[in-house]
Amino acid sequence: MNVPTIQTFDCGDCPIRHRAVCARCDSDELEALDAIKYYRTYDAGQSITWSGDRMDFVGSVVSGIATLTQTMEDGRTQMVGLLLPSDFVGRPGRDTAAYNVVATSTVVMCCFRRKPFEDLMSRTPHIAHRLLEMTLDELDAAREWMLVLGRKTAREKIASLLSILARRDASLRPEKDSNRRVFDLPLTREAMADYLGLTLETVSRQVSALRKDGVIELEGKRHVTVPDMGRLMEEAGDDSDGGGFL
Template structure:
């Protein structure tokens, strides 16, 4: 199970609300129509499990709307989120039918789904498609490793600042103050950051009191100075990640 950005700026795959940059940008018409023929849509409401940990996985899919999470859990109930999927991200694992993580709808979610075997067949017959998927999964590895730095070495404050800055940059409209609706609960944030909900809540309160962010209700973050927030995040470079 991987989260891969399939976003496409070109209208190559016009009939589909997902923008398959990677897949479609270099596709020939015949390939496009095969993709078209394979796809179908399905929706889940917030909180529902899309794929259970260890279950059979007979499709590949892109997220059309909403937000889903990948989690790995331990016997005693401890849970770690290992991926946060946003629109245009990819679910599925060519070459393997089993899901190593649980996939849960964080908000209401609609997926554009492809039959797994058909997708794999297309993959095998379309070299640039697997090349592009390779590039994307390499990005995914980088993102996971960036996250390992966060989990292993960052303080709670830095962790929360990192997540908020990522969400704010994703939602960036350009005009200040930057404003974003948090797509996930405190629990999901804590799960992603390797913290407890209480710690997340406290750190958000502190960041607010220190004037780094402000909030409109519990789920909307505002930020006048993204640079200040990113400084709190402790990132040396740009720091992209997530997905």
Template sequence: MTALVPDLEKMRDCTSCPIRHKAVCAKCEPDELQRLEEIKYYRTFAPGQTIIWAGDRMEFVASVVSGVAALTQTLEDGRRQMVGLLLPSDFVGRPGREVAKFDVTAIAETTLCCFRRKPFEKMLEETPNVSQRLLEMALDELDAAREWMLLLGRKTAREKIASLISIIARRATINERVYSEAVSVDLPLTREAMSDYLGLTLETVSRQISALKKDGVIGLKGNRHVVIPDMRLLLAETGDDDDGGALL
């Protein structure tokens, strides 16, 4: 999952770029940046607002500037599964796709930097830099999706919650890397969004969070703020092999 948020630090450093995201511009040449500049515009969405409906014609691709959004799919009877979590620097949309395949919804207030799709695709064909960067990002997302599949298919409710919290904690503490010391993290998701992410009901999410709290694995400060006294305790609850961190 870490892959969904590449390197926030470097992203911020990319000030010469009109888009301001490592997502797209990391290796861009000045003239390429100029062309991106010409086809970009910003849009902001309120929490709960749908950004794109599955089946919509795609007018743009975009890069998340701030906020949190989710890719979701639903079955005919309304059962819903989140299939992508979009955070700042993540890419939205697929070059070459006319019609959206998934719903995209803002979870918190979210700002996108959009690029008109047609000219963006035209540019892609001419600038290997950008398509190579997109390949890298797609492969990172694929890795994340596969970890997520293991979680959905084989983990218990308790392991799922522990995994989600450790994922969020890990990216909140990128560049810090101080294990074995208390960490406190904001959960950017409601209980319902967590249940959509984890393939559970929101009641089960609530119960398991309470259980982890009772067992001293996590502490709660309000509903949306978690304190982790010892990251190793939490990681021991995820069910993952211990060397998982080493492989990232």
């Protein structure tokens, strides 16, 4: 499978380096982007966007983690995307949000007002291209996830999620030992369940089982050590490199 490179860009004074929308842009274009950008902070649990609401900005996550969810009338909810630093939020060309976006931790967003962003986009082909690439990556991620949701067992689902989180985390900070990974779970058991199409009880049981079997080690409830990524990816049912992203 295809593991897209983490989307990061340097937009001047954002606290992290990332090259998302403005990779390859020249300085004029960057200046134009700078002119319409602003920052906004959301507290953990706060809603960034509510499905159906008017949405007059697009932007990318600078720090923190947000989730993209859909809900049925009876309350069943499914997470359809996990937004990590550098991920893009919002859809140019549409003025209402299609999903609920909720901050899981404190989230800082680098926002662009939608109209000026769209204007800029139609003037600078780079940006449209970049956005196309990012969208295609997201599409691949969504499709990979369809396989997880439709055909994997609970244990494989958990292993898949851990493997993705471990790899996304690893691409943020350089690792020495390529086989060992250490990271903090950014999600509650309930959020994991919503991502995996499971119940929180099943998530809890399977995490315990993986711990018992030595696939992972836990320190507290959130701090995870993966002694052997290969083993984890086997558990996930992934072949060679375990098509991951998101």
